[in-house]
Amino acid sequence: MLKLIRQRFISLLPLLLAVALGSFLLVRLAPGDFLTEMSLNPQVSAETLARLREQYALDQPWYAQFGKWLAGIVRGDFGYSFAYSCPASGLVYERLLNTALLATTGLVLTLSLALPLGLLAANQRGKAIDRALVFLSALGLSTPSFLLALLAVVFAARSGWFPIGGVRSLDSEQLSATGRLADFAHHLILPATVLAIRQFPGFFRQLRAELLEILTQDYVLAARAKGLPERTIFIKHAFRNAINPLITMLGNSIGSLLSGAFIVEAIMSWPGLGSLTVSSLLSRDLFVLVACLIFAALLLALGNLLADVLLALADPRIRQTKRL
Amino acid sequence: MLKAGKAVLIFCGLLALASAGCGKSEDAKRPTGANRLVISKSAGPRTFNRLLASDEQTSSLGDCLMGRLIRINRQTQQPEAELATSWQISADGTALTCELRRGVKFSDGTPFTADDVAFTFQVLNDPAIASPASFDFDGQPIKVEQLDSHKIRFVFPAPQAAAERFLDGVAILPKHSLEPVYREGKFAQAWTLATPPEQIVGLGPFKLKEYVAGQRVVLNRNPHYWKKDSSGNQLPYLDELVFNLDPDRSTQLLKFQQGETDLLSPVNADDVAALASLEQQGKIKITDLGPSLIREIFWFNLNDGKQKNGKPLVDPMKLVWFKDLRFRQAVSHAIDRNAIANLVFSGKASPQWSFLSSGDKLWFNAEVKTYPHDLNRAKSLLAESGFRFKSETELVDAKGNPVTFTLMTNAGNAIRQKISAVIQADLAKLGIRVVLTSLESRAMLSTINDSLNYEAALLAIVSGDADPNSHVNVLSSNGLSHWWHPQQSKPATDWEARIDDLMKRQTSTLDSTERKKLFGEVQTIMAEQQPFIFLASRHLIVAAKFDIQNLKPALLPDFMLWNCEELRR
């Protein structure tokens, strides 16, 4: 297991390098650069633009800039943001915590809904409750996230139960520590729920389908024949065996929550990594984009590593072969 | 099941915490009383250094924090005294002398003198800083002469009309706090978003209280602000000004509806209906200021240059059409501007024919050629130019080539998507096939500014100021934003040469009636030639809570907060 983890960390390097290279290419080869927008300003002269371009090294070929950036990375310097004239890594750290908290809460929420409901649906197969759940999961699957987020903020506004977007209340600094935490949790619930609704159908359906398949297997029949209680069969036999694909999906969803949540983040005013990534791509804020994608890749790789470790833990057969 | 159980527990814990939060947040909403104004912004500032960024958010925040020598009164569109108590333009128009206000202090208590102004212009003129707020006049910087501790003179290389207006964009920096940084060559990294708030020192009505990354900027009253109201009360009236960052306009609308924010500007035309009931209840005031300074335009690429690979920028066959005045006029006649105003802007827009919107009240020339929706007129113009109908639905040029072009617009802008669909349908009635394409905005700007290989584009122009000088970039043939044919070394057509001449003359004419006449002729030429086919200017609509007083909403930005020191509730 330790070997696996060590090996993964070594392999991260080429991945991160490839991500960095990819994002450099994305930005530098796309038409326009950070200064393009400034040319709209009637005050900005062509000379000023040229001078700034030189300052930002945008007049150099991309590989020269990439080389310089790599040299900086060795010193832990992720480069400066053009837009905010501050270190890119600082901008990303600010967002990283928000995103990580939102993504984890979303996942916990998803799993705490999908696992019991998946078991329930498989158990009550074909009955009304199963059908209703399948119907709801189809509804969740077919609602675009922007619509879901819009509905959520409308709900927050109409009911008054939740704040309309944001991370903290205006005067949260004056609250006690627990008050602040509660305030934060209060803001977190709605966006996390939106993410959970998007994620739920996948986990739910996979679990349900897998369980149904396993329930017809010989060992389950044997267990039934032995007269084991249905509860034990479900949890000890079926569930343990159904969980493999779910764990892999878990690893994947960490990645997709990081990159795919930007619309939810924008609508619900949640300053996360996703919206920073999109805005830095659109404004061609090169080093911020690279930093964003690198951190996202890191989290993704960690998620996958976690999934693989869990996979090995959940399935002794995989663990024993030492192939991981 | 065990794991799921734990997860449920954690979730329940969170819920409990949150419900505790629910109870608290009610009384936590407004502990500092009502003397605070909250407003949603779609993006945050990029820096607190007003001279280093030119984006809207940074400027409108910067104007609350920083002081200026002269401010343009957004409502009258005329300059008014701020840190300069008076100003004088020399008889030949090459010098502007300002008398500075005495006894003024920065927000940290340090007195303000001419040294600060001189320092500000030293930074502004420094090529190494490359400030987007910097000015030059015909490539030469402004000379600054410090006459005494409270008197300063700006000298221009040539007579300059309305010279005082440029001072509106120059935030005066504190020499005492920024000079050391500047000397070290680290000015570009000073006053970033990460700088501790107390280090940011200004002459504006407010000072920075806190910046919460990606969430909000909170300003509070600057106790040293110099301005007092007519009865001698210290301004500003408000204790706090809060800028909430809400990227999505739906969220902004909802927050305003719920009373979480106090101003909404601008209000989208589609959202006016959603606010109507609140207005009837007397909870908010909606103001329609009429045609704004934003003008939707589309134009054909008239560049006759070549790409790097030797191919012409525009297909020569199409360039012939585009350069044909009657073709452009016919297209202009074919477009149903009322449909654009009604369908795209829910009626909250006015059709437009020439360069200025009527909101530019000091300079607007109403006596220009107009292009009412008239298909027959369009068809006869096309026929005069040798175009003919091959079939009911296909127009061909004199050589039998079908008339078709690609119209490019910026992605993610619902308004432009709709306008382009209207144009497409309107021109289809003339037998012209329009292919629509949308590019993400950087890519589009880089196409119209640099690579220049496109056929037609749809965009908007916005005036930075209500003065002809602010349009030089668009109107002069060597301008960067002379989009139909930018950065010409010498004018390609007679009418462009004439516009160049008129623009030069108005810049050096000190008499405003004469300037108005000259600029009026520019508008006449633009209307006649239709290098830009002007479509409509949307109305500027703003909304505010009923209890906010002294609001003077205006067409120039910041529409609502430009007189933030006077706002009260």
Place this chain on the structure above:
Amino acid sequence: MNRKLRCGLLLLGLLVACATLADFLSPYDPAEQHREFPFAPLTAIHIGTAESFWRPFVFNGQQYPLRFFVTGAPYRLLGFIPCRTHLFGVQEPARIFLLGSDGLGRDVFSRTLYGARLSLTIAAVALLVSIPLALLIGTLSGFYGGWIDFICMRLMELFLALPALYLIIALRSALPLGLEPEKVFLAMVMVIALFGWANLARIVRGATLGLREREFVQAAIALGASDARIIVRHLLPNLTGLILTQAALAAPSYILAEVSLSYLGLGVPEPLPSWGGMLASVGGVGQLGTYWWNLAPGAAIFMTTLAFYLLAEGLREWSDPARK
């Protein structure tokens, strides 16, 4: 054939029929702007004119009977038969908007029907590209493990870390400007598909890891069966359920990917109607409640999701007769 399969086939068949016969079924050209009727609500259909008690009509100042097989805008049936007949219509100046009209006065019903073409194509093409790719790479990497697995997994992580969205933004700017909307659309589908495989491949790999250690696979290996035979005869049949479930989950997500793109304005260009573009143009909360009929494509996406689900479930049961 079981009931689920029948229902799924029926529903999908219906959707495909709507897509292919869209020109005949829709009363108007999807791009036609009825400018006097922006945001018209659903046209009420009354029954019983003066002449006939059963005759349906619409009311627009006076009664306009609903006519069938009317002559209208010309089109090519099935792409090649020139035709002017539409299933139904009313005489002008009355209009029939079964699902209301959008902000430019275009018929939402006609646009939804036409939109099925694009959206179903997206789902089909993306599935056809991503599923085989995912199966190939997933099984190989799960079965062989070792360095093949290592390389494949890192490649997947790279694809997941540089999400398709960013590539599409860059790609759109790189494509020639005058490109026909249809080709732009095709390019986007390919990108969606090319990035869709990575997630699936990981799930396939996870399941393969588990299967490989199962007795029947181990037995086959012990018996000296060739790798290809083991993969094709033993692994793939056992992955069918998983793949079907995942495909049913992926299809709507591909359709929704286009919604997200349209939300950023990078979807299918006008005048081609697509479900994503239509939904994204609903815009903000101001219009959401007032002009709710513009959400009609959402219902269409829901039906598609349900169809894919039923099909997948039905196929699973059908392919495994041991299960009822």
